[in-house]
Amino acid sequence: MFKPHDVRPLFPALERLQHGEPVVYLDGPGGTQTPRTVSAAMARVLDRGISNLGGSFATSRDADEITGAARRAIADLINATPAEIAFGQNMTSLTFAVSRALSRTWQPGDEIVVTRLDHDANITPWVMAAEEREVTVRWLDFLPEHGHDLDYAALDGLLTDKTRLVAVTHASNAVGTVVDVPRVVEASHAVGARVFVDAVHYTPHRLVDVEAIDCDFLVASAYKFFGPHTGFLYGRHELLAELEAYKVRPAPAEPPGKWETGTQSFESLAGVSAAVEYLASLGSPSTGEASRRVAIRSGMEAIEIHERRLTDAFLSAALSIGGVTVYGPTMSGANRTPTFAVDVAGLNAAEVQRALGERGIFVWSGHYYAVEVMRRLGVLESGGLVRIGFVHYNTSEELARVVNALDELSQSGT
Ligand SMILES: Cc1ncc(COP(=O)(O)O)c(C=O)c1O
Structure with a gap:
């Protein structure tokens, strides 16, 4: 079982909505959560x-x-x-x-x-x-x-x-x-x-x-x-x-x-x-007369730090799963968002989406309107790729669930 230890728990400030089963919302149209505020x-x-x-x-x-x-x-x-x-x-x-x-x-x-x-x-x-x-x-x-x-x-x-x-x-x-x-x-x-x-x-x-x-x-x-x-x-x-x-x-x-x-x-x-x-509430508490722009900067810095940790943890785990290919910058420290286009050998992207969905992990498959990206990568005709996109509220436990599910699927696909 993959257990990331270098990703600290995140932003309790976001009071997360849960719809019955615990689910992992990853980014994508309509796929993010909103704070109750x-x-x-x-x-x-x-x-x-x-x-x-x-x-x-x-x-x-x-x-x-x-x-x-x-x-x-x-x-x-x-x-x-x-x-x-x-x-x-x-x-x-x-x-x-x-x-x-x-x-x-x-x-x-x-x-x-x-x-x-x-x-x-x-x-x-x-x-x-x-x-x-x-x-x-x-x-x-x-x-x-x-x-x-x-x-x-x-x-x-x-x-x-x-x-x-x-x-x-x-x-x-x-x-x-x-x-x-x-x-x-x-x-x-x-x-x-x-x-x-x-x-x-x-x-x-x-x-x-x-x-x-x-x-x-x-x-x-x-x-x-x-x-x-x-x-x-x-x-x-x-x-x-x-x-x-x-x-x-x-x-x-x-x-x-x-x-x-x-x-x-x-x-x-x-x-x-x-x-x-x-977003302005996520950073370090502002002192004195700090403007909202300063608070937003601090919030976005906190987001970036957390997301870089998620990125490193995901890349090191996912790249070591046989049969899983990750598209996008894979160098450590690369300037990227924690959004990954993924292929699992032996399964098409829609099958992976369905299988992850059944495990309460919500991701998109196909081209997500990035048609030219998929064409350039040569996967447009074969159904595109699965997109796994973390955001700042995703936890290390959620990341582990995603990685372990990919691991399981890669074994079923081969
Ligand atoms: C990079 C990018 N540009 C544009 C859009 C389209 O945005 P909207 O749905 O607001 O038209 C999306 C939606 O997913 C997107 O991810």
């Missing part, structure tokens, strides 16, 4: 009643206050200003909205760059927009033999003075690679291209800093960082102001409101603020 904040809004923005009565003032608070929370989370934060249904919808708006400024013969490491939500919206505008799509590959990291050297060859946009992920939701986004941004800005960053997978694992990475746009989804199902868009204020948004006439003409279509989910926005407060 998040669900309580959302329930409060629904219980009290809420109205739309901009009215001179209590429930509308509440909606204004909740929306403003959520913008301030996300601004603290990613080091931006509240006026640069717009909310939407999810990352995919927001990316389609920006791709439509941005592509109006493109000319036939222009070029864009997308990567094979990205989730399809940061590929197809751009490819469709490019098709409409007769713009050439250039593909940046990743290198399985080099920790599944992007081929940065090839990027320089793809960028030209015609490149208008580079769409890149901050971290891979399939194999866990953390991308050197500042490097991509520097090279892209040098030719005058805008950079759109998908931070959906990165945000629950590491501190986002839009100022440090200097990107033009960034999107993420609160359900991945322990909040509700709502997405947010960051854009440099001047870009959000000058670009023409697809909006109805009575909607605000200025950012961020002009990027928000229809009525927002105010209960979700209350949950977004609570999720950010939760």
